[in-house]
Amino acid sequence: MASERDARLNALLDKEDIRECLARFSRGMDRFDRAIYLSAFHADAEVAAGPFVGIAADCWDWAVPMHRAGQILTHHALLQSSIDLDGETAHVETYYQFVGRNRDESLWIAGGRYLDRFERRDGQWRIALRTNLIEWAHAPSPVPVPFADVPDLALNGISSRNLDDPSYRRPLNNQRKPNDPRKDVIKI
Secondary structure: OOOHHHHHHHHHHHHHHHHHHHHHHHHHHHHOOHHHHHOOEEEEEEEEEOOEEEEHHHHHHHHHHHHHHHEEEEEEEEEEEEEEEEOOEEEEEEEEEEEEEEOOOOEEEEEEEEEEEEEEEOOEEEEEEEEEEEEEEEOOOOOOOOOOOOOOHHHHOOOOOOOOOHHHOOOOOOOOOOOOHHHOOOOO
16 A cells, blocks of 8 residues: 555656646747647647637647737746646646737737646646636737637636636536637637
8 A cells, every 4th residue: 555655756746747748838839849739738638728719739720820920939937836636637727927029029918827627648647628718918909819809708717716716617628619609700
């Protein structure tokens, strides 16, 4: 039987694997390195980011041209994470700040939280589902991104300071789905 110390060490190693996976996502986006970005997700992972809802590979195909056209560089800074391990599943909430240096030298800044359901498959922790809660943003006018006024983003959840916050949702799921008729403005 494993001792309490062994169990704690195993949990610590699992959490470190999850943090390294989160870092691969950010590095992959900021370096435009598709392989590193995709290594953070299971192939069938569902992602909801801004107006996009779909699989991680398609999210890359949507996000990179937008960032390439709009910014000289991007910086996805990860802040604290809370990791709730539950066997081969983990529910992870990570605060982030985003800064984009736009081509006109202005800055686009935003912050929020990634709500992720990680799954360990074949010994590898990766994101199986992600919801991005954009909680604040500031960009020059006109906003250089295509989702400035997209309706129904609140379907993914609105931040709240109580147990209604989407980070408490178990199982974690995205409220919007691809081909949802309410999202006719969303291109996947």
